[in-house]
Amino acid sequence: MNGRIITSSRLHLTLIDLNGERGRLDGGVGITLKNPNLIIKAKPNGEFKTEFEEKNLEENLIREYSAKIEEAAKRTLSYLKSIERFDFIIEKTFPAHSGLGSGTQVSLAIAKLITGFHGTEMDSWELARIVGRGGTSGIGVASFEYGGFIVDGGHSKKEKTDFLPSSASRASPPPVIARYDFPEDWNIIVAVPRIDRQVSGRKEVNIFQEYCPIPLEEVERLSHIILMKMMPSVLEEDIESFGEAINEIQRIGFKRVERKLQHPIIDKIIDNMLSTGAVGAGMSSFGPAVYGITDTNPKDVLKAAKEAMGDVGGLALITNARNSGAKYE
Template structure:
C-alpha cells in the first residue's frame, strides 16, 4: 500500500519572548501557506531510499532533504520497533534553510507516512517528539496539524533553561494558545533571493547565545502589538492593521537581530514591496524568505520583488493562506 502526503510551507513571523523573566521562553507567531508545498509518496518494502521526481534540483537541496528523511525515518522506525523499510519519492519540494520551515515539514511528513503504514494513529505533537522538532517554535508543528494563523505559548523554563533554536533544543513542542483562519482573499507574496548568507546549525546556535536575553521592555512591547493589534486584525480581517503590526515587529526583539544579520538585499526587497503598496512586509524566521501581504495589487508587488532580485536571482510567487493541515492519501 502506497501512501502520499501533501503539506505546506509556513511563515514564521516572529519569536515572542527570548528574555524569560516571566518564566517562559520562545513563543511564536506564524502563518501556513498554500504554496510552496511539499509532496512525498511512500512505497513499502524499500530500503529507506529517497528519489526526487523534480528535475534540475540543486545538490544542496537534495542532500538536505535526503538527510532529514533518513533521520526522521530511522527515529520513527526505532520508536515503532519496526524493521519495515519504505522508499520515498519527493514529488514536490521547496528550498531548505530558506525560512519556510522545510525541516519540520519533511520530518513530520515522513513520520506520518511511516506511522500510517503501520496503522498507528498519532497527532502532530507526538510525531514531533519522535523526530525531534518543535524545540523552540511550535509554528511548524501546528501548521502541519491545523494550518491557519497560529500563536504558540513557548516553553516553561522548568523544561527549557537556555536560549536555543529548534535544531538544538530537546524541549517538547510548545502549546498552541491561539489559532484562527487567515483571510484567504489576502494575497501573500513570497520572495526567496538566491543568497548564501543563510543561518542554520552551529551558526544559529551561536546567534541565540550571543544576542539573548532580549531586553524585557522589547518583549513586552512586542507582546502588546501581537495581542492588541495583530491577533484582532486577523479576526476582524483588517489588513491595514495587520500590515502595520508586521511592519512594527520587524524593528523589535529577536526579529530585529535576525534582520540585522541578513544580506542587505533582504531590506531592499521588503522596502520595494512596501513602496509598491503592500500593507505589510517582513522576513520569515532567519530568512532569506521575505513576504508581503496585500488585497489590492499582488502582481505589482511580485514584480517589484523580482526586479529587486534581478542581479542575484531567486524564487518569487503569489500565494494565500492555507487554513487546514497536512493531507494524507
C-alpha cells in the same frame, strides 16, 4: 499499500519572548501557506531509496532533504520497533534552510507516512517528539496539524532553561494558545533570493547566546502588538492593521536582531514590496524568505520583489493562507 502526503510551507513572523523573566521562553507567531508545498509518497517493502521527480534540483537541496528523510525514518521506525523498509518519492519540494520550515514539514511527513502504514494514529505533537522537531518554535508543527494563523506559548523554563534555536533544542513542541483562519483573500507574496543563508548551525546557536536575553520592555511591547493589534486584525479581517503590526515587529525584539544580520538584499526586497503597495512586509524566521501582504495589487508587489532580487534570482510567487493541515492519503 502506498501512502502520499501533501503539506505546506509556513511563514514564521516572530519569536515572542527571548527574555524569560515571566518563566517562559520562545513563543511564536506564524501563517501556513498554500504554496510552496511538499508532496511525498512512501512505498513499503523498499530499500530506503529516495527519489526526486522534479528536474534540475540543486545538489545541496537533494542532500538536505535526503538527510532529513533518513533521520526521520530511522527515528520513527525505531520508536515503532519496526524493521519495515520504505522507498520515498518526492514529487514536489520547496527550498531548504530558507525560513519556510522545510525541515519540520519533511520530518513530520515521513513520520506520518510510516505511522500511517503501521496503523498507528498520532497527532503532530507526538510525531514531532519522535523526530525531534519543535524545540523552539511550534509554528511548523501546528501548521502541519491545523494550518491557519497560529500563536504558540513557548516553553516553560522548567523544561527549557537556555536560549537555543530549534536545531539545538531538545524541548518538546510548545502549546498552541491561539489558532484562527487567516483571510484567504489576502494575497501573500513570497520571495526567496538565491543567497546563502547568513545564519545556521553553530553560528545560529552563538547568535542566540550573544543577543539574549532581549530587554524585557521590548518583549512586553512586542506582546502588546501581537495581542492587541495583530490577533484582532486577523479576526476582524483588517488588513491595514495587520500590515502595520508586521512592519512594527521588524524593528523590535529578536526579529530586529535577525534582520540586522542579513544580506542587504533582504532589506531591498522588503522596501520594494512596501513602496509598491504591500501593507506589510517582513522576513520569515532567519530568512532569506521574505513576504509582503496585499489585497489590491499582488502582481505589482511580485514584480517589485523580482526586480529587487535582480541577477541573484530565486523563488518568487503569489500565494494565500492554507487553513487546513497536511493532507494524508
